[in-house]
Amino acid sequence: MRINKKNIHVYxxxxxxxxxxxxxxxxxxxxLALHPEYLENEFSLPEINEIFKNKKSLKxxxxxxxxxxxxxxxxxxxxxxxKALAENDKILEKEIKLFKQARLIxxxxxxxxxxxxxxKKDEIFIFPLIRWAAVLAGILFxxxxxxxxxxxxxxxxxxxxxxxxxxxxxxLPSFTNNPIIQTPHDVVQQNQKTAHKKKSKIINSxxxxxxxSPHQPEVERIENxxxxxxxxxxxxxxxxxxxxNNFTSETKISMEDPQVIxxxxxxxxxxxxxxxTSVTSQIMHNVGLLEKMKxxxxxxxxxxxxxxxxxxxx
Amino acid sequence: MTISEYNQCVDLYSDGLYxxxxxxxxxxxxxxxxxxxxxxxxxxxxxxxxFVKAKSYLFTACHHTAIxxxxxxxxxxxxxxxxxxDIQENYIQIHGKKNIKEVLFSLLEKLPHAQQSVLLLRxxxxxxxxxxxxxxxxSVEQVRVYIFRARMKMREMIGKMENLI
Numbered sequence: 001m002r003i004n005k006k007n008i009h010v011y012x013x014x015x016x017x018x019x020x021x022x023x024x025x026x027x028x029x030x031x032l033a034l035h036p037e038y039l040e041n042e043f044s045l046p047e048i049n050e051i052f053k054n055k056k057s058l059k060x061x062x063x064x065x066x067x068x069x070x071x072x073x074x075x076x077x078x079x080x081x082x083k084a085l086a087e088n089d090k091i092l093e094k095e096i097k098l099f100k101q102a103r104l105i106x107x108x109x110x111x112x113x114x115x116x117x118x119x120k121k122d123e124i125f126i127f128p129l130i131r132w133a134a135v136l137a138g139i140l141f142x143x144x145x146x147x148x149x150x151x152x153x154x155x156x157x158x159x160x161x162x163x164x165x166x167x168x169x170x171x172l173p174s175f176t177n178n179p180i181i182q183t184p185h186d187v188v189q190q191n192q193k194t195a196h197k198k199k200s201k202i203i204n205s206x207x208x209x210x211x212x213s214p215h216q217p218e219v220e221r222i223e224n225x226x227x228x229x230x231x232x233x234x235x236x237x238x239x240x241x242x243x244x245n246n247f248t249s250e251t252k253i254s255m256e257d258p259q260v261i262x263x264x265x266x267x268x269x270x271x272x273x274x275x276x277t278s279v280t281s282q283i284m285h286n287v288g289l290l291e292k293m294k295x296x297x298x299x300x301x302x303x304x305x306x307x308x309x310x311x312x313x314x
Numbered sequence: 315m316t317i318s319e320y321n322q323c324v325d326l327y328s329d330g331l332y333x334x335x336x337x338x339x340x341x342x343x344x345x346x347x348x349x350x351x352x353x354x355x356x357x358x359x360x361x362x363x364x365f366v367k368a369k370s371y372l373f374t375a376c377h378h379t380a381i382x383x384x385x386x387x388x389x390x391x392x393x394x395x396x397x398x399x400d401i402q403e404n405y406i407q408i409h410g411k412k413n414i415k416e417v418l419f420s421l422l423e424k425l426p427h428a429q430q431s432v433l434l435l436r437x438x439x440x441x442x443x444x445x446x447x448x449x450x451x452x453s454v455e456q457v458r459v460y461i462f463r464a465r466m467k468m469r470e471m472i473g474k475m476e477n478l479i
Contacts, residue, residue, distance in 0.1 A: 063466065070465070071461070098473055101469075102465050102469045102472055104337075104419070104437035106333050106437070106438045107333065110332065110336065111332070112329050112332035115325065115328055118324045118349075119321045121317075
């Protein structure tokens, strides 16, 4: 045993200061057990309550702390503490440097080569506008065609009516000189009456050898048209169909145009100075002449044959 | 998102996205396809994605697209296996490398794919942990752990390299 009565006070002092290692402390406790008188004197062991407050400053920061330092996750106080430690500790400084190097640095020279291919152009938004413009243009064109067609038909109707009036013909059930109708049913009735009258006259005059004219084929065509309208005089439905067949174009278009839907009579149509006669009106003019000739021929008295009279007298 | 904003996104983010994709898929052609795919996806949803969130959307799409691509090419299986021998291999390969950058990128290839994405997003784009978690679909704690592990491995490699020098 190294502890004796001469050096016991040194060991006791070192023990108070906490400088004794574990082996020396054990030896001191054994000596004091043998010599308890040293416990009662001034070198008796006091209670140690004091704590070393600067432990943190002595500790080395661990790896997690260093990584957080490099990542910037620490508070400013902690960062300053590590910086202060690193200034006096070269090993710590080197450790921080290694962690700072362990960061990936992007190569800014590497660029995406096809940026222009990715970009979108404004044409995508212009395309619908073009499409709408095309639709609008189509609608306008159709509207223009509709108005133009109506206008032409109205003019043709006016011309035909004026021509008929100038020739003294009120109405004929043909496509070329069709009167503007009031109602479909009225047209059926009017056409039926007119058709019967004119048909009988024209057929009589056309069949007569004395009334052969260069317009004979036209007379036959009119006759056919009469047959279309008045083939079944007792059936109203068939008459209406016949009328519709003859006036197809005018009837449909006039129903769509509000100006034509307001029906008006022949007399209400303004008279134009145009005296251009259609083929039908010429035929009817010839028919009038033929009728005059027929009436004159009836006035002429043909004398009876003599031999016939004498035979009777005998 | 308007067309001009979308085109602005192309100017702002396509380069970063391309570098990110290139670091993951390694091949230029694949990286270009990934970037193009990401922008196409964003354009399809340009009514929903605002200009502010465009960058996050693009990197999220890039991360998933790149992973899908790697899975299709069966690369992920090789990358996911972490072995000690990889570190040793890299240690041997260090002799042939010119600088720390090459060493780090060679090490990056050996990391698990999730760690690669996390590390690239952190170092290349400077994303915060919560943003990285949102992009990769990981938790913030997972992101923190992945970054810590990656940094430790890299520090180890650089330390060995410096000792050799």
